[in-house]
Amino acid sequence: xxxxxxxxxxxxxxxxxxxxxxxxxxxxxxxxxxxxxxxxxxxxxxxxxxxxxxxxxxxxxxxxxxxxxxxxxxxxxxxxxxxxxxxxxxxxxxxxxxxxxxxxxxxxxxxxxxxxxxxxxxxxxxxxxxxxxxxxxxxxxxxxxxxxxxxxxxxxxxxxxxxxxxxxxxxxxxxxxxxxxxxxxxxxxx
Numbered sequence: 001x002x003x004x005x006x007x008x009x010x011x012x013x014x015x016x017x018x019x020x021x022x023x024x025x026x027x028x029x030x031x032x033x034x035x036x037x038x039x040x041x042x043x044x045x046x047x048x049x050x051x052x053x054x055x056x057x058x059x060x061x062x063x064x065x066x067x068x069x070x071x072x073x074x075x076x077x078x079x080x081x082x083x084x085x086x087x088x089x090x091x092x093x094x095x096x097x098x099x100x101x102x103x104x105x106x107x108x109x110x111x112x113x114x115x116x117x118x119x120x121x122x123x124x125x126x127x128x129x130x131x132x133x134x135x136x137x138x139x140x141x142x143x144x145x146x147x148x149x150x151x152x153x154x155x156x157x158x159x160x161x162x163x164x165x166x167x168x169x170x171x172x173x174x175x176x177x178x179x180x181x182x183x184x185x186x187x188x189x190x
Contacts, residue, residue, distance in 0.1 A: 005032070008031045009028065014065070015028060015096060017088070019089055027096055030133050031043070031100055035103060037103075037104045040108045041108070045059070046108070048063035048099070049102075049171075051183075056175070058174055064098070068095040075159075075162060078158065078162075086162070090136065090142065094139045094146070094160070094163055098163055098167060100126045101123070101125035105117035105125065113186065117186070121150050123147050123151050124150075138159060141157060142159050147168075148168050171184075
């Protein structure tokens with residue numbers, strides 16, 4: 001178990017920047033649980049969008065870490081220029097967990113939906129995993145409200161707003177820069 005926790009911290013190095021020891025452990029636990037529920041051998045093998053994984057060539061790990069880095073940078077600018085306090089522990093935790101459920105929603109070998117993916121929408125399973133681990137409501141909300149396509153909630157905190165804007169920005173910048181067309185909708189009938 002200790003080795004698996006170190007692996008999670010290696011894959012998502014900003015976990016170590018969460019100052020609250022309990023919250024850091026909760027974030028690690030959520031990722032461990034999601035990974036064990038999936039059929040992926042390694043977290044870094046999971047695509048940021050499995051249905052287009054071969055075309056996209058971006059791992060969910062890399063995408064998540066990009067969102068985390070950008071979120072921290074934006075938070076620093078907001079705090080400096082707007083004098084608005086951003087809860088960095090909440091921001092980092094939610095950014096690391098914002099796409100945690102994707103590893104459970106798609107099969108490693110095919111990129112097609114799992115039974116969970118067929119029955120649940122992206123953000124719903126992550127929301128459940130975060131609640132099950134008793135994460136703070138602000139973290140759960142930021143995870144739940146992050147997706148312009150799949151979230152039913154709009155962001156109600158600065159931390160949720162930051163992640164909800166950076167997640168699609170980083171993905172769209174990747175696809176545009178690499179001249180990749182990706183359909184981010186899901187066909188539940190496949």
